[in-house]
Amino acid sequence: MREVAVVGFTQSPSVRREPDRNEIEILIPVIQALREQTGLSSKDFDFICSGSSDYLAGQSFAFVSGLDAVGAWPPVCESHVEMDGAWALYEAWVKIQMGYADTALVYGFGKPSMGDLPLTMALQLDPYTMMPLWPDAISIAGLQARHCLDAGLLRAEDMAAAAVRDRANAKNNPNAQVKGDFSVQQILAEPFLVNPLRKSDCAPISDGASAIVLAAGDRAKQLSDRPAWIRGIEHICEPMDLGIRDLGRSRSSEIAARKAGVSNDKIDVAELSAPFTHQEILVERALGLSQKTKVNPSGGALAGNPLMAVGLSRIGECATRIWSGEADRAVAHATSGPCLQQNLVCVLEGN
Amino acid sequence: MSPSEAEKTNQPVTVLACPISLDYAYSAGQSASRFLRAIAEGKLLGQRCPVDGRVYFPSRGACPMHGVTFGDDAVELSDKGTIVTFSIVRVPSQNIALPLPYITVNVLLDGADTILIHVLDAKLEDVHMGMRVQAVWKPKEEWTTSTANILYFRPIDEPDAKYESYKEHI
Ligand SMILES: [Zn+2]
Numbered sequence: 354m355r356e357v358a359v360v361g362f363t364q365s366p367s368v369r370r371e372p373d374r375n376e377i378e379i380l381i382p383v384i385q386a387l388r389e390q391t392g393l394s395s396k397d398f399d400f401i402c403s404g405s406s407d408y409l410a411g412q413s414f415a416f417v418s419g420l421d422a423v424g425a426w427p428p429v430c431e432s433h434v435e436m437d438g439a440w441a442l443y444e445a446w447v448k449i450q451m452g453y454a455d456t457a458l459v460y461g462f463g464k465p466s467m468g469d470l471p472l473t474m475a476l477q478l479d480p481y482t483m484m485p486l487w488p489d490a491i492s493i494a495g496l497q498a499r500h501c502l503d504a505g506l507l508r509a510e511d512m513a514a515a516a517v518r519d520r521a522n523a524k525n526n527p528n529a530q531v532k533g534d535f536s537v538q539q540i541l542a543e544p545f546l547v548n549p550l551r552k553s554d555c556a557p558i559s560d561g562a563s564a565i566v567l568a569a570g571d572r573a574k575q576l577s578d579r580p581a582w583i584r585g586i587e588h589i590c591e592p593m594d595l596g597i598r599d600l601g602r603s604r605s606s607e608i609a610a611r612k613a614g615v616s617n618d619k620i621d622v623a624e625l626s627a628p629f630t631h632q633e634i635l636v637e638r639a640l641g642l643s644q645k646t647k648v649n650p651s652g653g654a655l656a657g658n659p660l661m662a663v664g665l666s667r668i669g670e671c672a673t674r675i676w677s678g679e680a681d682r683a684v685a686h687a688t689s690g691p692c693l694q695q696n697l698v699c700v701l702e703g704n
Numbered sequence: 705m706s707p708s709e710a711e712k713t714n715q716p717v718t719v720l721a722c723p724i725s726l727d728y729a730y731s732a733g734q735s736a737s738r739f740l741r742a743i744a745e746g747k748l749l750g751q752r753c754p755v756d757g758r759v760y761f762p763s764r765g766a767c768p769m770h771g772v773t774f775g776d777d778a779v780e781l782s783d784k785g786t787i788v789t790f791s792i793v794r795v796p797s798q799n800i801a802l803p804l805p806y807i808t809v810n811v812l813l814d815g816a817d818t819i820l821i822h823v824l825d826a827k828l829e830d831v832h833m834g835m836r837v838q839a840v841w842k843p844k845e846e847w848t849t850s851t852a853n854i855l856y857f858r859p860i861d862e863p864d865a866k867y868e869s870y871k872e873h874i
Pocket residue numbers: 753754755756757758767768769770771
């Protein structure tokens with residue numbers, strides 16, 4: 354295996370609604386900042402891969418104009434996934450492993466505020482029996498939370514505590530959208546949004562973008578004093594039908610964590626992309642994290658949720674803590690699909 | 705058999721139609737908004753790349769070749785231009801102001817470095833590369849923030865443009 358590291362990361366602030374800028378105009382300064390941070394120009398990237406969704410943009414082939422932010426001349430080697438940018442990073446990592454590239458630019462961007470996000474998300478359900486019923490994403494997650502509560506897998510207090518922790522951590526994150534001091538009692542006093550979920554159990558709707566530079570071996574050492582080496586990365590998908598999955602645990606996260614080698618050594622920092630409090634608890638369990646791990650120092654997805662960039666940003670948030678020496682070993686998580694259907698786990702190390 | 709048919713005939717339901725749709729509050733973005741506001745006043749705005757000076761029309765957020773922002777500098781373009789290529793269309797299409805068969809053209813507006821795709825009101829046998837044309841606008845009172853303010857292009861009495869002036873855009 355080639356040694357591949359994260360050597361650059363930039364992101365836009367997560368905001369509820371970008372009033373004027375379109376998706377590309379949100380992305381442009383993020384890419385520009387990444388060029389300044391790494392000293393690389395677009396022609397220095399051997400491979401470019403992006404993650405976004407035409408369903409959020411409400412426009413087919415909306416992702417193509419993302420290349421405006423990159424500058425695609427002379428012609429570039431480029432690809433796109435209709436997924437979170439974390440999966441674009443996986444594709445770039447594979448490309449580097451295969452020897453087709455030494456450096457890669459990866460970015461994710463989304464402007465979900467243009468549509469009705471919970472209804473848009475229904476379109477990723479099975480198209481024959483579930484999607485026609487058009488259940489919104491919060492209701493689907495609510496069914497999972499109800500199952501977890503009724504089966505005694507977690508308590509409403511545990512869910513509220515996850516929100517309290519993330520929002521407190523996010524106070525130090527200038528890009529976070531939801532932050533501050535809250536108490537479990539305060540959150541439990543909220544009315545249900547979709548029983549048993551309260552508003553504070555749900556990640557915000559956020560517009561935003563983020564970008565990462567990957568580099569292999571010596572190239573990474575040239576670009577960073579302390580590269581964040583990717584020592585394990587895996588993504589696993591569960592079946593589409595919610596009725597044949599165990600919704601009380603995240604099996605695919607467990608398998609991905611095992612294959613990525615999460616438990617091989619201590620984990621200083623974990624960044625999770627779960628968009629609901631009960632899902633965050635399930636992912637935390639699936640990764641097998643100990644009390645010593647600082648979970649979501651940035652606030653995680655519950656503090657800022659720029660869809661299609663939020664997972665990629667988790668990898669970036671881990672990498673920045675490796676660069677600074679705050680962490681030696683970190684794990685980032687990204688998710689896709691209803692009820693944690695597909696999960697990506699990435700282990701980063703400083704040594 | 706749909707639920708309503710099944711009820712009448714007392715037969716099992718075999719088909720269930722569940723129409724779904726998504727609504728968007730689309731925002732064109734800062735650059736495109738500026739372009740659309742200008743066209744509502746009959747102005748055609750492009751933007752100049754700070755790297756190589758090419759003028760992109762319509763204005764957009766960044767240069768697709770160099771990945772740099774265009775900033776706020778806009779370039780107002782003429783509504784006259786040169787036909788770079790054309791095609792005769794004999795199948796009907798929506799929102800076209802001309803009867804069949806009509807001519808679609810790639811027009812290089814004077815001062816622009818990117819082409820505009822539009823339709824041409826001319827005799828089929830007259831259209832040719834290098835032909836000079838000008839936009840025909842809707843009546844001013846009908847102008848909105850839409851490219852549909854231009855109905856079509858029409859030939860003007862000017863000598864053909866030299867091949868060298870538009871060959872890069874074929
Ligand atoms: Zn340019």
